[in-house]
Amino acid sequence: MDVLVMGAGVGGLAVARTLLAAGHQVRVYERALAPRTGGAAVTIFSNGTAVLSDLGVSLDGIGGRIDRLDAMTSGGRLRASMNIADAADRYGFETRATPRRLLLERLVEGLPGDLVRYGMNCRSVRQDGDRVTAAFEDGSTVGGDLLIGADGHHSVVRRHLWGEGAVRAATYGTWQGLSPIDIDITHSHRSLMITGREGACGLMPAGGGMLQWWFDVRWSPTDPRPERPLAELRRRFGHWASPVPEVLAAATEDELEFFGHHWTKVRPVWGKGRITLVGDAAHIMPPTMAQGANQTLEDAWVLGRELTGKGGDPALRLRAYERARYPRMSFVSRMAKHNPANWRIPPLIGRLFPENTQSSILLRYSNRLTAANPH
Numbered sequence: 001m002d003v004l005v006m007g008a009g010v011g012g013l014a015v016a017r018t019l020l021a022a023g024h025q026v027r028v029y030e031r032a033l034a035p036r037t038g039g040a041a042v043t044i045f046s047n048g049t050a051v052l053s054d055l056g057v058s059l060d061g062i063g064g065r066i067d068r069l070d071a072m073t074s075g076g077r078l079r080a081s082m083n084i085a086d087a088a089d090r091y092g093f094e095t096r097a098t099p100r101r102l103l104l105e106r107l108v109e110g111l112p113g114d115l116v117r118y119g120m121n122c123r124s125v126r127q128d129g130d131r132v133t134a135a136f137e138d139g140s141t142v143g144g145d146l147l148i149g150a151d152g153h154h155s156v157v158r159r160h161l162w163g164e165g166a167v168r169a170a171t172y173g174t175w176q177g178l179s180p181i182d183i184d185i186t187h188s189h190r191s192l193m194i195t196g197r198e199g200a201c202g203l204m205p206a207g208g209g210m211l212q213w214w215f216d217v218r219w220s221p222t223d224p225r226p227e228r229p230l231a232e233l234r235r236r237f238g239h240w241a242s243p244v245p246e247v248l249a250a251a252t253e254d255e256l257e258f259f260g261h262h263w264t265k266v267r268p269v270w271g272k273g274r275i276t277l278v279g280d281a282a283h284i285m286p287p288t289m290a291q292g293a294n295q296t297l298e299d300a301w302v303l304g305r306e307l308t309g310k311g312g313d314p315a316l317r318l319r320a321y322e323r324a325r326y327p328r329m330s331f332v333s334r335m336a337k338h339n340p341a342n343w344r345i346p347p348l349i350g351r352l353f354p355e356n357t358q359s360s361i362l363l364r365y366s367n368r369l370t371a372a373n374p375h
């Protein structure tokens with residue numbers, strides 16, 4: 001089939017890889033003029049690295065391996081400790097914090113050079129019988145057999161399918177950066193999630209001497225942006241236990257990016273006819289479970305299986321994909337909505353959690369790790 005993909009983020013590129021491997025023709029249309037270089041780093045858990053491996057994408061040599069995640073109080077006490085390496089032992093795929101730029105580079109590696117057409121801002125889509133059409137800002141149109149909306153948070157394809165108003169602002173916003181900050185965590189395989197009255201701070205080794213750091217603060221879309229955000233973060237979090245003050249001292253204003261968190265209720269049916277959605281377009285959620293990109297990869301993996309060698313009505317294959325993803329996705333999304341990573345779990349209770357809780361939770365999130373026959 002001739003497949004049109006809107007968006008060349010994690011989802012669009014992963015879908016392109018899997019559908020090309022299945023023998024389809026694929027064209028990807030991206031609004032940006034060039035590949036994205038920002039977006040700091042993302043954590044790819046065992047479910048995501050398993051999908052990447054199936055797509056022929058290796059994270060070897062990039063990012064930082066994460067073996068343990070410690071939740072701390074702002075005063076430096078341990079709230080809870082998660083053994084992340086346990087999932088790698090059980091499922092055979094490790095967890096890596098990976099700069100988004102490098103992840104996108106690996107996803108596009110080996111694909112045809114003209115696969116992604118940059119500077120193509122999709123303005124509308126439609127379907128007539130068995131044909132789908134996308135129209136772009138420059139007045140051009142393209143037609144195909146299937147259309148996949150991988151166009152993220154503000155998806156035009158989702159608006160076509162669901163109408164306006166499906167996405168709501170959530171409670172927090174994140175200030176984040178990826179910087180060469182020379183503290184112990186940067187050179188370790190340990191990630192820290194620190195929570196206190198003022199908000200939350202996350203620190204993660206992202207490989208190559210880089211530290212992924214972020215601060216979650218209560219946020220609403222009507223809040224004015226602080227004039228000097230870094231000074232505001234220092235004022236708010238500067239008194240927290242080490243290493244937070246060291247991170248804030250080393251960070252610079254030009255490394256800061258802000259993302260307000262958003263959430264959409266996951267629907268049992270995402271698409272219509274020969275159009276469907278993957279990734280944030282279908283299920284944007286707060287990043288506190290660090291599963292957004294992982295779930296996007298799971299989408300691509302399931303979609304690829306539905307469109308590989310099964311034949312029949314392609315619209316039915318798309319609905320089968322949505323049905324397979326719905327229970328997993330809706331569970332992750334409801335968890336993420338409650339921002340568990342930002343909870344202030346008392347250390348006495350935190351110690352009651354089994355260290356390998358993450359491994360069993362991953363199974364509830366994942367189509368890939370629970371497939372009877374993944375290949």
Ligand SMILES: Cc1cc2nc3c(=O)[nH]c(=O)nc-3n(C[C@H](O)[C@H](O)[C@H](O)COP(=O)(O)OP(=O)(O)OC[C@H]3O[C@@H](n4cnc5c(N)ncnc54)[C@H](O)[C@@H]3O)c2cc1C
Pocket residue numbers: 006007008009010011012029030031032036041042043044120121122123150151152153154155156174176259278279280281287290291292293294295296
């Ligand atoms: C602060 C923060 C931290 C996060 N941390 C993690 C993490 O640790 N782990 C994790 O798994 N996930 C994380 N996520 C979530 C993750 O980044 C997203 O879930 C993931 O990038 C979704 O991929 P996507 O391809 O659906 O969307 P995107 O990556 O947003 O890609 C969409 C693409 O579509 C393009 N596009 C948009 N509109 C159009 C149009 N009209 N026409 C053509 N192209 C268009 C965009 O330019 C973009 O390239 C985080 C998110 C945030 C905000």
